[in-house]
Amino acid sequence: MRKSSLALGLVAMVLALFIFENMRALVATLVKNETTALVTQGDLRAELHLLKLRQGLTGDEAAKFFDRIESLPAPETGQTVVRAGKELRLEIRKPLNGHAGLLFHKTIASRQLDTLRGLKKVLSGLIIVLGLLIVMGGIYFMVRMIKKRPAEKKLDAGAPFQDYLIEMKNAQVELQSIVAAQRRASSEQEELNKSIINTVHLGVIYLSAAGKVEIFNPAAQDLFGRSFAAAKNAALADVLPGHPALVRFILSAKEKNSAEIESGSCVFYVDVVPVGAGRDGLPVQSDRDVGAQVAPPAVDGERQGRLALVRDVSEERQKERIRRQNDNLMMLGEMAASLAHEIRNSLGVVLGYSKALGGEPEKTRKVVREIEFMSEMMESFLRFARPVEKVNRDMVQLGEVIASAAAAQEVAVELPAGPMELKSDRLLLNVIFTNLALNARQAGATRLRVEFSPGDTPTLTVSDNGQGVAAAAAEKIWLPFFSTRDMGTGMGLATVKKLVSALNGDIQLLNPGEPGAKFRIIFYN
Numbered sequence: 001m002r003k004s005s006l007a008l009g010l011v012a013m014v015l016a017l018f019i020f021e022n023m024r025a026l027v028a029t030l031v032k033n034e035t036t037a038l039v040t041q042g043d044l045r046a047e048l049h050l051l052k053l054r055q056g057l058t059g060d061e062a063a064k065f066f067d068r069i070e071s072l073p074a075p076e077t078g079q080t081v082v083r084a085g086k087e088l089r090l091e092i093r094k095p096l097n098g099h100a101g102l103l104f105h106k107t108i109a110s111r112q113l114d115t116l117r118g119l120k121k122v123l124s125g126l127i128i129v130l131g132l133l134i135v136m137g138g139i140y141f142m143v144r145m146i147k148k149r150p151a152e153k154k155l156d157a158g159a160p161f162q163d164y165l166i167e168m169k170n171a172q173v174e175l176q177s178i179v180a181a182q183r184r185a186s187s188e189q190e191e192l193n194k195s196i197i198n199t200v201h202l203g204v205i206y207l208s209a210a211g212k213v214e215i216f217n218p219a220a221q222d223l224f225g226r227s228f229a230a231a232k233n234a235a236l237a238d239v240l241p242g243h244p245a246l247v248r249f250i251l252s253a254k255e256k257n258s259a260e261i262e263s264g265s266c267v268f269y270v271d272v273v274p275v276g277a278g279r280d281g282l283p284v285q286s287d288r289d290v291g292a293q294v295a296p297p298a299v300d301g302e303r304q305g306r307l308a309l310v311r312d313v314s315e316e317r318q319k320e321r322i323r324r325q326n327d328n329l330m331m332l333g334e335m336a337a338s339l340a341h342e343i344r345n346s347l348g349v350v351l352g353y354s355k356a357l358g359g360e361p362e363k364t365r366k367v368v369r370e371i372e373f374m375s376e377m378m379e380s381f382l383r384f385a386r387p388v389e390k391v392n393r394d395m396v397q398l399g400e401v402i403a404s405a406a407a408a409q410e411v412a413v414e415l416p417a418g419p420m421e422l423k424s425d426r427l428l429l430n431v432i433f434t435n436l437a438l439n440a441r442q443a444g445a446t447r448l449r450v451e452f453s454p455g456d457t458p459t460l461t462v463s464d465n466g467q468g469v470a471a472a473a474a475e476k477i478w479l480p481f482f483s484t485r486d487m488g489t490g491m492g493l494a495t496v497k498k499l500v501s502a503l504n505g506d507i508q509l510l511n512p513g514e515p516g517a518k519f520r521i522i523f524y525n
Contacts, residue, residue, distance in 0.1 A: 006144065010137045017130045019168065023175060024123040027116055030182055034113045035081075037189055039090055042066070042106045043079065046092045047273065048196065049104075051309065053096065065106070072101035077256060081108070095256070112185050119178065203310035205236070205250070213239055214305075223312055246270065250308045260313065267317045271309040315457070318506060319524055388502040392425040398460065401426060402450055405433035411440060411464075412447035420452045420460075422523060428499045433462075435492045436519065440464035442485065443517065456525060461510075463518040471513030 042065075049062035049069075063069065075095030082089050088108040095101045197204050203220035207213060216231040216239070224240055231239045237247050243263040253272040261268045350371055398420035406413035422429075440448060445466030453459040469477060476482045478497040500507045505523040 006137065006141050010134060010141060013130050013134050013137065016168070017127060017134065019171075020123050020127050020130065023171070024120060024127065026175070027120045027123060027178075030179070031113065031116045031120060034110065034116060034182065034185075035088065035108055037186065038106075038108050038110060038113070039079065039081065041189065042090050042092055042104065044196070046094050046102070046104045047307075048200070050094055050096065050102070051202065051271070062104075067105045067107055070103040070105070072096075072103050075099065075101040076103075077101075110185075112182055115178065116182075203308075203312075205306075205308040205310065207236060207250075207306040207308070209305050211235060211251075220310065223310060243268075246310070250306060253306075265314070266312060267314045269311045269313045273307040273309075275305045275307055315524065318522075319504070321506075388428070388499065391428065391502055393423050394426065396422050396424050396426045396429060398422050398429070398452065399450075401429050402433050402448075402462075405430060406437045406448055408434060409437040409441045411437050411445060414447065414449045416450060416452050418452070420450075421454070422458055424503055424523065428503060432496050432499050432521075435496045436462055439492050439496075440466050440517065443467050445516070458523045460521045460523075461518065462521070463516055465516050468515045469509055469512055469517050474509055474512035477509070 045062055045065050072093065075098060076093040077095055078093045080091040080093075082091065090104075090106040090108050092104040092106070093101060094104070197215060197217045200217070201219055203223045204215055204217040205213060205220055206215035212233045213231045213236060214233075216226070216228045221227055221231075224243070226239055236250060237244070240247050243261075243266075245263050246261050246268055249257075249259060249261050249270060250272050253274070256271075256273050258269070258271045261270055399415050402415065403413055437448065443464070443466030445464035447465055449463045451461040470484075473482075473484060477493045480491055480494045482494075497507060500521055503523060504525075505521055507519055507521045510518045510520050
């Protein structure tokens with residue numbers, strides 16, 4: 001072999017060594033990216049599994065995805081990637097509640113990851129072989145130079161170089177195929193994550209490290225009446241201007257935290273998870289304190305993002321309030337019924353003796369009239385205190401019930417054109433609307449106006465043209481014995497409140513201090 005060909009071969013091998021080393025570094029980066037994607041997917045799957053457990057949902061998707069799931073005796077948070085032989089194992093610790101947690105085990109493996117690791121091993125072998133060949137070729141070249149052999153016949157030096165170029169081209173095509181497959185896998189994983197976020201029934205909001213909204217799923221858009229286009233890349237305070245308490249909680253949570261936040265007329269249950277990147281490039285969750293409220297905190301010198309899961313629990317809390325109100329009314333009725341019964345008996349005795357008294361007839365009539373009024377109040381209260389033992393659930397035409405109650409009180413009524421159907425108790429509804437019509441007539445009203453909104457929680461609005469309710473009396477009108485009239489018993493609206501609660505509903509005065517009372521009744525299923 002001529003020295004020129006040998007020198008060209010050595011140069012080609014050095015170039016090949018350089019190229020293979022760069023290819024091995026690229027494949028190592030792809031291996032690291034694939035590992036990061038698998039760890040991120042495992043963390044998201046673990047979070048979704050915990051959310052389903054807290055909501056009482058069932059499903060085995062997490063059991064299929066993870067190798068096994070173990071219970072922890074104490075709440076722990078963290079991620080660990082350990083090597084077991086030739087495999088990488090992922091361990092994710094998540095707090096289930098204040099007293100326990102879960103440990104998720106997952107082997108980090110995929111078809112792309114195995115392919116990349118195999119390619120990396122092949123490239124490492126080629127690098128070692130080329131290194132040895134270069135050393136041996138260098139030694140041989142030095143020996144040839146020392147011996148100074150006679151010049152050999154000139155050979156064509158282009159042929160080996162051309163073969164080398166063909167081999168490099170083939171290696172490049174193979175590497176491009178691997179990169180394309182990696183990109184397709186990443187795209188499929190991203191689509192899967194988007195599908196999960198878009199179909200979950202919780203409002204999902206993700207803030208970037210700069211504090212800007214990057215994810216605002218359809219449930220969050222419905223919850224806050226804000227489109228994703230309007231929320232994208234905006235500050236959270238600008239996206240939720242009507243909910244400052246919610247914004248403060250999300251931005252100020254020092255670690256993974258959950259709470260109920262009252263914001264205006266809404267009650268939200270919120271889970272906040274700080275999300276950042278550690279030194280090894282894998283996603284981590286930090287327990288470090290947050291800095292100012294204007295931006296997410298920092299982890300290892302880098303700012304964190306924030307994942308917030310929001311659920312509207314206003315209706316659930318309203319139902320709980322109604323149940324507590326019913327329990328309080330039952331307790332009040334049981335306590336007061338006995339007292340009212342004794343007072344009624346005593347009033348009967350006093351009334352008997354008053355009628356038997358002679359002397360001044362006018363004073364006797366006043367005493368008798370007051371005793372009869374007090375007896376009527378006691379009778380009304382006893383009826384109010386008596387619990388509602390049975391509630392029927394039949395389809396009722398509300399228009400007929402309201403029209404009949406208004407006619408009995410000689411009050412005109414304006415009903416909506418469409419049908420008003422409600423599955424409820426006709427007798428209790430008749431008592432409710434009779435008392436409302438009577439209360440309106442006693443307040444000087446001559447007509448009622450009714451509005452109805454059907455749906456999962458039907459809503460009924462009843463307004464009159466009377467003198468209205470003073471703002472100072474707005475909260476007292478629902479109490480027994482409170483009346484703005486001299487001889488009023490004060491049991492009408494208290495009875496309405498009690499019966500609406502028995503029907504699992506709520507009644508509110510919408511316009512205290514304004515002419516014409518306007519009441520809204522909400523019926524919860």
